[in-house]
Amino acid sequence: MVDSLALDAVRRLSTGLRRLGDGTDDATTRTDLLHGAWLAGTCLGAVGMSLHHKLCHTLGGSFDLPHAATHTVVLPHAMAYNAAAAPEAMRRIADALDVADAPSGLHDLISRAGGPLALRDLGLGESDIAAVARKAVEKPYPNPAALTREGIEDLLRAAWAGERPQAPASATPGRITEQVVASFAGTPDVRLRRLLTDLVPRLHAFAVENDLTQAEWQTGMDFLTRAGQISNAGRQEFVLLSDTIGLSSVVDLLTNSRTPDSTPSAVLGPFYVEGPPELDQGADIARGLAGTPLYVDVAVTGTDGSPIADAVVDVWQSNDDGFYDVQLPDLDGPVLRGRLRTDTEGRLRFWSILPCEYPIPDDGPVGSMLAATGRHPYRAPHLHFMIGATGYTQLITQLFVQGGEYLDSDAVFGVKDDLIVDFAERSGPTPDSRAVDGPWRSVEFTFRLAGGGE
Ligand SMILES: [Fe+2]
Structure with a gap:
């Protein structure tokens, strides 16, 4: 509002002063000048x-x-x-x-x-x-x-x-920005036009306001080039970058956490692999890998608590050393990942091992960024879930181990209080009579999916 008053003032005062300078001193000129002066004075009081x-x-x-x-x-x-x-x-x-x-x-x-x-x-x-x-x-x-x-x-x-x-x-940054924005005017996709038209001026303003040097810009280009070069099917450096600057969590919040009654979501992360192995209820997704045995007993329901049968539940996690199978080329994978389905009561039980904290891959440009800013690369220990059921909104989330390391300083800003769960220490007989040597852990959780009824 103040901007529009100010610009109107600039137009009226400049028109009036120009006419006055040219010798046209009449009521119209003076009216414009008084009107402009009043508008300008009004702006002064508001800024x-x-x-x-x-x-x-x-x-x-x-x-x-x-x-x-x-x-x-x-x-x-x-x-x-x-x-x-x-x-x-x-x-x-x-x-x-x-x-x-x-x-x-x-x-x-x-x-x-x-x-x-x-x-x-x-x-x-x-x-x-x-x-x-x-x-x-x-x-x-x-x-x-x-x-x-x-x-x-x-x-x-x-x-x-x-x-x-x-x-x-010749050119000013403002003129260049204007020209680039104008070049998007013919973009048929309205959303794409809106995003580009908003993004480019922000990038230009970032450069202008920080007086970005050619060398700094080149460093940025090199950084992105290295992120591309180190990426492959098992290494997702751009996902890591988005995660470590919190952008993934921001988009996740905007997209998935608008229903207070459903389970909070968490970022997908860089280690999900499409089409995980189909496993039966009760399976051990760790397939005998070393670690503290973990009995997972979860339920999937709607926001009203009604059980969802036959929900597709993808799970994945790191091993006892903090690595995912895709990071270990010598491993006969896939392991510590699988696709399971809830039973008629919406329940799902399976075995795994206790996830531990792990560093995100830090031998690439994202690792350099963390080192340059004095940040550690660790993620708090967690178990990944992606849950889909017909008629419900897909839920991508993580369960964090209560008492685990780095819950307060997760490298990807992914921890939410409601997702910190007791992975209880247990000993003795197991619920499904599986033979386990020594102590084991168990975790129970109910995932509440948004949507339903359609
Ligand atoms: Fe993870």
Whole structure:
């Protein structure tokens, strides 16, 4: 709302000043100017002030310069200082001023209207510039571009001398952004058009606001290239990247956790393999691998608690050393993964081994990123589930071992309180009379699926 008031003010004030400068001093011109001034004043009351006002208050308050004239002189230079950090705002102001470049266009408008252009004409001494700059950066205040004393001194020197702010030689970032966004206008897929039209300006703004260097950009390109080169059917570096920056968990939350009564979801992770081996109830998915035996006894129901029979349940997990079968080329897999089905009461029981914490593969670019940021690569111990049943929303989730390591600092931000479960320590006879030497564990859980009835 404030932006639209401001742009209307810019249009009316520039039109009025242009007409006034050209000698047309009539009621229409004055109406436009008054209307624009009122709109602009209304904007001032609704937003915060930054570099321009700080400079003008310093010049007025400490150096006794006249208020309106000082604002007139400083504004094009304050805009030029911020232009690269606020390209979209500058583009909109330039459009409202009907010029190619906002800061130099405003300078030209002031000149044409006969306004003041130089601080030296308002009584500021050149020797005062350093003191003004020092005062202006004394207390931090919000501003699009970073505030440096040298930068402010350059700005003030240009304003003192009445120089015309330099318009960028040819292309500005804002213009390029505009052209790229325009190039998507003919995208037939509406959703694709929307996503690209939103993504590209954010990427450009990231580059502009961080003053991204060519070398940094090249490092980023190399990083992504290495992520591609290290990826194959068993190594999903881009999934790891998405997981370790939390994007997978954000998308997972948006997609899957909008029904409070259903079991929370968790990320798929990089180790799921399509078409796992079909196993019968009671099977041991560990197929005799070493580890603490684990008896899994789960139920699948709707949100109302009604059992779901014949639900397809894919399970997968790491071995006792923290590796998945796809990471172990010498292993006769698949193992520690399988597809099972719930019985008529919606129950599913099978054997496995206790999952342990494990590092995500950190010998690639994602590992470099974790090392560079001082992060560990460990995931809290967990068991993966993907549950599908006709008429219900698919549930992809994980059960985390209560008391396990890294529950508070999971490398992929995947732990949810409701999914931390007691993997109870047991000994003695097992529920299905399977012979087990020594202690074993058991876990019970009820998965509640959203949807149902269709
Ligand atoms: Fe996992």
